[in-house]
Amino acid sequence: MKNKPCILHKRVFIISSASVVGKKEKSGPLGHLFDLGGDDRFGKNSWEKAEAEMQRLSLGIALNKCGLKDENIDAMFAGDLINQCISSSYGLSNYKIPFLGLFGACSTCAEGMLMSAIYTSLVFDRCAAITSSHYCAAERQFRYPLEYGGQRPPTAQWTVTGSASFIISSLPRDIRRCSAEYIPEIVDVMPGCIVDKGLNDANNMGAAMAPSAADTLERYFSSGISPDDFDMIITGDLGYEGTGILEDLLLSKNIDITKNHVDCGNMIYDESSDTHAGGSGCGCSAVVMSADILENIKTGTVRNILFLGTGALMNTMSINQKQTIPGIAHLVHIKAAKKSDIIIDDMEEK
Amino acid sequence: MKNKPCILHKRVFIISSASVVGKKEKSGPLGHLFDLGGDDRFGKNSWEKAEAEMQRLSLGIALNKCGLKDENIDAMFAGDLINQCISSSYGLSNYKIPFLGLFGACSTCAEGMLMSAIYTSLVFDRCAAITSSHYCAAERQFRYPLEYGGQRPPTAQWTVTGSASFIISSLPRDIRRCSAEYIPEIVDVMPGCIVDKGLNDANNMGAAMAPSAADTLERYFSSGISPDDFDMIITGDLGYEGTGILEDLLLSKNIDITKNHVDCGNMIYDESSDTHAGGSGCGCSAVVMSADILENIKTGTVRNILFLGTGALMNTMSINQKQTIPGIAHLVHIKAAKKSDIIIDDMEEK
Numbered sequence: 001m002k003n004k005p006c007i008l009h010k011r012v013f014i015i016s017s018a019s020v021v022g023k024k025e026k027s028g029p030l031g032h033l034f035d036l037g038g039d040d041r042f043g044k045n046s047w048e049k050a051e052a053e054m055q056r057l058s059l060g061i062a063l064n065k066c067g068l069k070d071e072n073i074d075a076m077f078a079g080d081l082i083n084q085c086i087s088s089s090y091g092l093s094n095y096k097i098p099f100l101g102l103f104g105a106c107s108t109c110a111e112g113m114l115m116s117a118i119y120t121s122l123v124f125d126r127c128a129a130i131t132s133s134h135y136c137a138a139e140r141q142f143r144y145p146l147e148y149g150g151q152r153p154p155t156a157q158w159t160v161t162g163s164a165s166f167i168i169s170s171l172p173r174d175i176r177r178c179s180a181e182y183i184p185e186i187v188d189v190m191p192g193c194i195v196d197k198g199l200n201d202a203n204n205m206g207a208a209m210a211p212s213a214a215d216t217l218e219r220y221f222s223s224g225i226s227p228d229d230f231d232m233i234i235t236g237d238l239g240y241e242g243t244g245i246l247e248d249l250l251l252s253k254n255i256d257i258t259k260n261h262v263d264c265g266n267m268i269y270d271e272s273s274d275t276h277a278g279g280s281g282c283g284c285s286a287v288v289m290s291a292d293i294l295e296n297i298k299t300g301t302v303r304n305i306l307f308l309g310t311g312a313l314m315n316t317m318s319i320n321q322k323q324t325i326p327g328i329a330h331l332v333h334i335k336a337a338k339k340s341d342i343i344i345d346d347m348e349e350k
Numbered sequence: 351m352k353n354k355p356c357i358l359h360k361r362v363f364i365i366s367s368a369s370v371v372g373k374k375e376k377s378g379p380l381g382h383l384f385d386l387g388g389d390d391r392f393g394k395n396s397w398e399k400a401e402a403e404m405q406r407l408s409l410g411i412a413l414n415k416c417g418l419k420d421e422n423i424d425a426m427f428a429g430d431l432i433n434q435c436i437s438s439s440y441g442l443s444n445y446k447i448p449f450l451g452l453f454g455a456c457s458t459c460a461e462g463m464l465m466s467a468i469y470t471s472l473v474f475d476r477c478a479a480i481t482s483s484h485y486c487a488a489e490r491q492f493r494y495p496l497e498y499g500g501q502r503p504p505t506a507q508w509t510v511t512g513s514a515s516f517i518i519s520s521l522p523r524d525i526r527r528c529s530a531e532y533i534p535e536i537v538d539v540m541p542g543c544i545v546d547k548g549l550n551d552a553n554n555m556g557a558a559m560a561p562s563a564a565d566t567l568e569r570y571f572s573s574g575i576s577p578d579d580f581d582m583i584i585t586g587d588l589g590y591e592g593t594g595i596l597e598d599l600l601l602s603k604n605i606d607i608t609k610n611h612v613d614c615g616n617m618i619y620d621e622s623s624d625t626h627a628g629g630s631g632c633g634c635s636a637v638v639m640s641a642d643i644l645e646n647i648k649t650g651t652v653r654n655i656l657f658l659g660t661g662a663l664m665n666t667m668s669i670n671q672k673q674t675i676p677g678i679a680h681l682v683h684i685k686a687a688k689k690s691d692i693i694i695d696d697m698e699e700k
Contacts, residue, residue, distance in 0.1 A: 002424050006473040046671050074352055075541055082665070083433040085453040086673075089544055089663030093676045098541035100461060101663070101678070103435045103451040111450060122472045123356040191425055191448035194439055313439030313451070315432070321396050323436075326443045328451070 004223040005188035005333060008121035013337065014113075014184040015169045015177075016068075017290040018061035020054045022135065022161025025287065029270045033291035035061050040136060040161055048082060048090075051134035054163035054283075055080075055091030059130050062165040066174065073097045073167070074124035077112040079104060080132050080282050081159075082141060087132050091163075097128065106133075106209075106237050107192070109164065109286035110309025110330040116168040117186040117332070125171050132163030133281030142202075142316055155204040157239045158275035160268060162283030164290040175342055180298035182336035189332050192216040194313065196326040202319045206242025206265070206277055209310040212327035213238065214249040216308060217257070220331055227257045231302045234293060235329075236285035236310040237265035239278030264288035285309055294334075303336040354573040355538035355683060358471035363687065364463075364534040365519045365527075366418075367640040368411035370404045372485065372511025375637065379620045383641035385411050390486060390511055398432060398440075401484035404513035404633075405430075405441030409480050412515035416524065423447045423517070424474035427462040429454060430482050430632050431509075432491060437482050441513075447478065456483075456559075456587050457542070459514065459636040460659025460680040466518040467536040467682070475521050482513030483631030492552075492666055505554040507589045508625035510618060512633030514640040525692055530648035532686035539682050542566040544663065546676040552669045556592025556615070556627055559660040562677035563588065564599040566658060567607070570681055577607045581652045584643060585679075586635035586660040587615035589628030614638035635659055644684075653686040 021037035031037070035058075042053040055078065063069060076095065078088035079102035088101060104111035112129030120127050136146055138159040144150040168186065169175075175183060195212035213235055217227075227233060238246055243263045250257055264285040265278035289307060296302040313326045371387035381387070385408075392403040405428065413419060426445065428438035429452035442449060454461035462479030470477050486496055488509040494500040518536065519525075525533060545562035563585055567577075577583060588596055593613045600607055614635040615628035639657060646652040663676045 002474070009472060048667060048671065049673075079451075079453055081434070083667065084431070084455065084663065084665040086663065086665050086668050089676050089678075090668065090673060093544040093546045093663075096543055099544045099678060100465070100541050100680075101429075101453040101455075103429055103438075103453040105434065105451075115450070118473055119468065122359060123468055124352070191450050193446055194443040194449045196443045313434065313436065313443075315434035315436050317398060317433065318436050318440065321398065323399075323440060326439045328439075328449060330450075 003219045005190045005220060007188050008117055010121040010170045012117050012120045012168055012170045012186050013175060014166050014294060015174045016062045016066035016167040017164060017294055018058045018065060019164040019287040019290040020058045020162060021287055024273060025160060025162055025268060028268055028273055030268055030292055034287060047134050047137035048086060051087040051132050051137050052091035055087055055130050055132045058163040059095060059128060059165040062167050066167055070096045073126050073128050075100055075119060076128040076130060077102055077115045078130040079108040081105065081138055092130065104328060105311030105313055106280055106282050107309035107311030107328050107330050108282045109289065110307055110332050113166060113186065113332045114189040114191060114330050117189055120168050120170045126167060126169040128165055128167050130165040131282040131286045133159050133283035135159045135161045138281060152276055153203045155241045155277050157205055157265060157277045157280035159281035160279045160284040162287040164286035178339060182298050182300045182338055184294050184297045185335050185337040187333050187335050190216060190220050192329040194326045194328055196324055198324045200324045204241060205280060205312045206239040207245055208312050208325035209327040210238055210242040210245035210249060213246050213308055213310050213329040216329040216331050217250060218253055218255065221255055227255060230260060230304050230306050232305045233257050233261045234305055235263045235308045237280040238263045238310055239265040239280060241277045297336045300336055305334050307332045307334060353569045355540045355570060357538050358467055360471040360520045362467050362470045362518055362520045362536050363525060364516050364644060365524045366412045366416035366517040367514060367644055368408045368415060369512060369514040369637040369640040370408045371637055374623060375510060375512055375618060378618055378623055380618055380642055384637060397484050397487035398436060401437040401482050401487050402441035405437055405480050405482045408513040409445060409478060409515040412517050416517055420446045423476050423478050425450055425469060426478040426480060427452055427465045428480040429458040431455065431488055442480065454678060455661030455663055456630055456632050457659035457661030457678050457680050458632045459639065460657055460682050463516060463536065463682045464539040464541060464680050467539055470518050470520045476517060476519040478515055478517050480515045481632040481636045483509050483633035485509045485511045488631060502626055503553045505591045505627050507555055507587065507615060507627045507630035509631035510629045510634040512637040514636035528689060532648050532650045532688055534644050534647045535685050535687040537683050537685050540566060540570050542679040544676045544678055546674050548674045550674045554591060555630060555662045556589040557595055558662050558675035559677040560588055560592040560595035560599060563596050563658055563660050563679040566679040566681050567600060568603055568605065571605055577605060580610060580654050580656050582655045583607050583611045584655055585613045585658045587630040588613045588660055589615040589630060591627045647686045650686055655684050657682045657684060
């Protein structure tokens with residue numbers, strides 16, 4: 001196992017992204033930033049079909065933004081929380097693009113970006129990473145049907161209704177066409193290990209995932225890189241509960257991320273949303289990355305970030321069988337590359 | 351989208367593999383070939399835990415065979431059929447190896463090999479691909495609890511109880527240590543597209559998956575390669591029903607694979623097994639590839655094959671919601687590389 005980041009063999013850029021969200025997310029603190037949203041049904045007669053439709057829409061918008069079509073994309077990486085990842089397979093079945101299904105639970109957005117970056121730096125020109133989650137579909141699958149009106153403990157997180165898609169390219173002509181001053185560049189990645197610290201409270205996913213995030217960050221920083229090198233260290237969906245645990249775990253190893261750590265689960269809702277410990281789900285980090293963080297990179301407000309998708313690798317049956325909850329965290333390092341500084345002709349040769 | 355195979359940038363080899371199976375598979379026509387098997391419980395008190403244990407065992411045996419440990423593997427790719435792929439996360443959580451979760455339904459073995467080959471040819475030295483399925487766990491999740499004694503229609507396939515692991519390496523020292531005369535080399539790969547032809551019979555997965563297998567093979571052969579170039583074209587788990595449909599679909603496009611096509615679902619059981627349309631599940635193609643096909647490659651009996659993992663991307667809820675069944679098929683091209691012909695020193699430079 002390599003305890004150093006995987007450096008990419010070619011420069012790869014996130015040339016486009018799009019976010020689609022539900023009603024609660026649209027009326028939250030980041031609501032004005034999302035590309036589409038405001039409704040939870042998306043014209044469908046089931047929550048599962050609505051979630052699939054969000055994936056279809058977010059990929060369509062992301063392709064539209066960069067003027068590309070199905071045939072321009074060499075592979076798409078997608079996954080979600082629904083059993084057998086059907087939101088991805090049904091949502092994306094109309095796109096004639098080679099499909100590589102992922103399961104990373106809520107870390108799927110980072111896993112898809114990591115995969116896209118590696119593939120784009122080698123065998124393909126352009127890849128897409130897509131993920132989603134839907135509060136209503138997740139509640140009835142993992143907990144109770146909404147009609148039951150189950151009570152939620154204070155450590156519970158709220159599954160984000162949202163989908164985001166990212167188009168990753170290594171083609172000079174794609175970079176030339178980007179209009180932003182800065183273009184998000186994936187510079188290195190690090191896949192996470194499964195970490196199981198024996199937590200078994202299905203209503204406290206933040207605590208179950210925090211040790212895996214700590215593990216990946218510790219491995220990353222062991223190569224001499226410091227947390228202070230980054231403008232932001234962004235975790236996916238640890239929420240209020242997991243955020244404190246992650247920061248404490250790292251402090252005990254003399255790694256201090258408290259100055260620049262933010263969590264997408266803490267950003268997407270505010271207190272008026274009444275979501276208890278914050279947002280979660282594959283869609284959580286995906287829509288925050290697309291609508292907020294990457295946009296700030298494009299303006300140069302943020303220049304150098306670590307994005308750490310966090311996932312809990314359990315299901316309802318494993319909880320019922322008294323198993324503990326393994327976590328995972330995949331890391332993607334993204335920089336703001338000034339368009340005028342990217343020597344595009346050099347890229348062709350590499 | 352590229353309609354040609356992805357050529358790997360470095361030579362990568364399957365240096366080791368292992369198969370673990372249940373009672374029915376052990377007593378079937380290939381029973382004597384599997385590394386471990388004969389029991390369905392593997393010392394555990396639930397079917398799901400037994401399936402996870404099979405993954406743990408198969409990876410352990412595969413590592414043992416080539417004298418490697420956790421720390422020698424840079425990443426593992428794994429997935430299975432159980433909701434949220436828990437057989438992989440629980441089965442592999444004790445291995446300190448970066449974990450990239452996949453969901454490809456029954457195509458997972460091919461998807462994992464494809465991923466391992468691409469990663470090993472670029473960013474990593476050695477990867478592992480692991481998958482599994484368990485008849486009893488799958489039956490109660492997808493159909494009925496065993497105790498119910500549900501009747502199975504003639505087109506139904508039997509989920510294989512089995513797990514296999516594959517170690518893929520690009521390191522010259524690993525090749526040197528291989529004792530076989532021939533070493534299975536992954537020469538190119540092609541990820542499949544989601545294909546949905548409107549089939550909706552959950553008891554006829556072969557028919558649902560055949561069009562996706564036809565689609566991938568048609569794309570592969572469109573680059574001028576002929577089915578006759580291969581000793582065998584091996585599909586994962588189309589069974590008796592899907593095999594005929596695939597061959598007919600391709601014949602209608604003037605592609606004739608009937609002379610060298612075999613299906614792992616037709617190989618793992620015989621008539622006395624009473625499994626109706628044949629075997630299926632992630633474990634089906636995985637254990638047949640590990641125990642039979644790759645061993646024949648190592649002796650040079652088989653020299654050049656296409657392995658096509660086939661998967662149905664549905665779940666029980668999508669069937670209940672009257673959705674059709676999308677299929678997918680990923681392709682891996684494997685050759686027998688004569689050890690004495692592999693110019694090992696050349697590998698170092700590439």
